[in-house]
Amino acid sequence: MSNAQTTRAPFDPAVLFKAIFLFVVAVFVLVPLLATVLGGFKSLGELRVNPFGLPQHWEWQNYADILFSARYWQLLRNSLIISTLAVTLTLIVASMAAFTFAHVRFYGSSMLLSYLTLGLLFPAATAVLPLFIKVRDLGLLDTYFGVALPQVAFSLAMSVLLLRRFFKDIPYELLEAALVDGCSYIKFFRYVTLPLSRPILATVGTITFVNSWNAYLLPLVMLNTDALYPWPLGIMVYQGEYSSEWHLILAFITLTILPTIILFLLAQKHIVAGLTAGAVKG
Amino acid sequence: MVARRIASSPAIGVAETSFSPLAVRGPRWDGRFTVVILFLPPALLLFTLFVVLPIGEAAWYSAFNWNGFGRPTNWIGFDNYRFVLETRAFWLALRNNGLIIAVSLAIQLPLALALALMLAERFRGAVALRMLFFMPYILAEIATGLIFSFVYDGDYGLVASIWRAFGAEPPHLLASTDTAMLAVLIVIVWKYFGFHMMLFIAALQSLDKSLIEAARIDGATRSQTLRHVVIPLLYPTIRLSVFFAIIGSLQLFDLVMPLTRGGPADSSNTMVSFLYNNGISRMRVGYGSAIGVILFVICVTFAFTYKRWFMRDE
Numbered sequence A: 001m002s003n004a005q006t007t008r009a010p011f012d013p014a015v016l017f018k019a020i021f022l023f024v025v026a027v028f029v030l031v032p033l034l035a036t037v038l039g040g041f042k043s044l045g046e047l048r049v050n051p052f053g054l055p056q057h058w059e060w061q062n063y064a065d066i067l068f069s070a071r072y073w074q075l076l077r078n079s080l081i082i083s084t085l086a087v088t089l090t091l092i093v094a095s096m097a098a099f100t101f102a103h104v105r106f107y108g109s110s111m112l113l114s115y116l117t118l119g120l121l122f123p124a125a126t127a128v129l130p131l132f133i134k135v136r137d138l139g140l141l142d143t144y145f146g147v148a149l150p151q152v153a154f155s156l157a158m159s160v161l162l163l164r165r166f167f168k169d170i171p172y173e174l175l176e177a178a179l180v181d182g183c184s185y186i187k188f189f190r191y192v193t194l195p196l197s198r199p200i201l202a203t204v205g206t207i208t209f210v211n212s213w214n215a216y217l218l219p220l221v222m223l224n225t226d227a228l229y230p231w232p233l234g235i236m237v238y239q240g241e242y243s244s245e246w247h248l249i250l251a252f253i254t255l256t257i258l259p260t261i262i263l264f265l266l267a268q269k270h271i272v273a274g275l276t277a278g279a280v281k282g
Numbered sequence B: 001m002v003a004r005r006i007a008s009s010p011a012i013g014v015a016e017t018s019f020s021p022l023a024v025r026g027p028r029w030d031g032r033f034t035v036v037i038l039f040l041p042p043a044l045l046l047f048t049l050f051v052v053l054p055i056g057e058a059a060w061y062s063a064f065n066w067n068g069f070g071r072p073t074n075w076i077g078f079d080n081y082r083f084v085l086e087t088r089a090f091w092l093a094l095r096n097n098g099l100i101i102a103v104s105l106a107i108q109l110p111l112a113l114a115l116a117l118m119l120a121e122r123f124r125g126a127v128a129l130r131m132l133f134f135m136p137y138i139l140a141e142i143a144t145g146l147i148f149s150f151v152y153d154g155d156y157g158l159v160a161s162i163w164r165a166f167g168a169e170p171p172h173l174l175a176s177t178d179t180a181m182l183a184v185l186i187v188i189v190w191k192y193f194g195f196h197m198m199l200f201i202a203a204l205q206s207l208d209k210s211l212i213e214a215a216r217i218d219g220a221t222r223s224q225t226l227r228h229v230v231i232p233l234l235y236p237t238i239r240l241s242v243f244f245a246i247i248g249s250l251q252l253f254d255l256v257m258p259l260t261r262g263g264p265a266d267s268s269n270t271m272v273s274f275l276y277n278n279g280i281s282r283m284r285v286g287y288g289s290a291i292g293v294i295l296f297v298i299c300v301t302f303a304f305t306y307k308r309w310f311m312r313d314e
Helices: A002-007 A013-039 A046-050 A060-067 A070-103 A109-120 A123-139 A146-169 A172-180 A185-196 A198-214 A218-224 A231-241 A246-266 A268-280 B001-017 B029-039 B039-059 B079-086 B087-118 B126-138 B141-152 B156-166 B180-205 B209-217 B223-251 B272-282 B285-310
Strands: none
Touching: A002 A146, A013 A172, A013 A246, A013 B141, A013 B156, A013 B180, A046 A246, A060 A070, A070 A146, A070 A185, A070 A198, A070 A246, A070 B001, A070 B029, A109 A146, A109 B039, A123 A146, A123 A218, A123 B039, A123 B272, A123 B285, A146 A198, A146 A218, A146 A231, A146 B223, A172 A185, A172 B223, A185 A198, A185 B029, A198 A246, A198 A268, A218 A231, A218 B272, A231 A246, A231 B141, A246 A268, A246 B087, A246 B126, A246 B141, A268 B126, A268 B209, B029 B039, B029 B079, B029 B087, B039 B285, B079 B285, B087 B126, B087 B180, B087 B223, B087 B272, B126 B180, B141 B180, B223 B285, B272 B285
16 A cells, blocks of 8 residues: 555555545535635625635624633633543542452442443433433532533443553552552552653543533533533534634634643643544443 | 342352452452442433333333323324334434435445555655645544535525526526435535544554565455455455444534535425424424434344344454
8 A cells, every 4th residue: 555655656646546535525524614714704794705715805893802701711711620520529429449450359340330331322312301411410410510510421331441451451460469468459559550650640541531522412411501611612602602603603603612722732642532532332 | 120139240240259358369359349330320321211211111102192291191102103114204214314324335445445545655745735635534423514504505506506607597406306415425425434534544554564465475356356366365354344424424413414405395304304394493302202212223123133233253
């Protein structure tokens, strides 16, 4: 396959075909995104006649108004709080469980692990009505925890599996030696397992963060107060208010997906690893 | 009850299999006991409370006509299931999920595989293209849906301006029962092909290169190598990709809401948006739970059957 590179025939139709194919797909992916970013710089009138091209007059005002509005920052803040809660709790709870499953042999271990992995089999949506009633009865409706706790519960199965697989690779002799020297399991977990597992913790944290940051259904069901809305809910409300003022909506979309894109560029490795990791060996 | 029984079993087990704490070899039993008692309950509790119990309760609530307030008292047996199965929109939603799966298998998967084969090689720009193609996958479905509701907009959208350039009256794709689902399907391919491509790239990079070289040395052409060596080696990943496409289709919701909300006239509902529109937004707990249970049964049956038939060795 790599022959295409090394031989460098003067004209290879396969290479040309490949280039055209990649170009077409790249255009297919890029055009909607670029049109969104640029659309935010246009006036509504210009958007109508020129949705594709560069704006003739750059309307910085669209973006500035949103950036200086309390609303935008409040949405991001809410999303950040919920996602941070979900990530922190998932990492703590899942790594503790994964450690136990990886290193402690006890009767019922494999049964309990299969019990947890049941969570991989069905989407959260199937039981969202009883979940709503449960959260209501617990008094967590319309709180950040009412969204974050179910998110943690649903991310546990995958997180425990990923963490356990990594923890298992830590040599058992290390644990044995530590135990003989009088170190407890808990200290071993705290001072050996966790520091050695930063890559997988970062990966699991990133998956949980992205899922929680982008989530729509759970916050939609659990939250009633606008002031608590994370950005996917907020942007739907915004779109409802400015129904056909597309230039404002596009600017708002751009600014709300910006954090995701920045995070993606910064943490590419973890995101790609994380989002495909569960897949490679499920 | 179930939860309590399961949660208490490790403790009993540890006590039974324990031996003298003074034994030199092997960890001390009390250490194990402490860690099991401290480290497992949070995960088990959260999981039981928010994942397992709601599923059980869905089965229970589905036998009532209940609006969620007070206690469920109006027992109606299996009527909710009958109502669901008698709803035309339910079958439309099921058909749409089928369509999504068909498009995933017939268009998205071959596209992802072809791109992976091209981009798994090293050349300038390959990594940048991979990242570009993966990007739609990490965008929120809500944002994606809104972006495409602009793209499809009959007055301001990209599609409309292309139509106008040819002097035609721009269509309102999302507002017509004929085209709404088609429009949603295109967005699905746009958003998810990059994920499947990444799966294939990861698999291609961990392939045993010597098998490919051996085939080449034995005189296989490039397309023969591809067909008889590379693709068969990718079968496990292809099966996995199909699995994800199907499970993903069964939980698709966020993307549909900003585009069509399942409309017009239920023509673009998925199972979950049907559940939302008919159960959740109207607080018809019994009816909605029945839909949830049906969806649950579909997911679990599918997952087990698929694992048994296609992924036995993994």
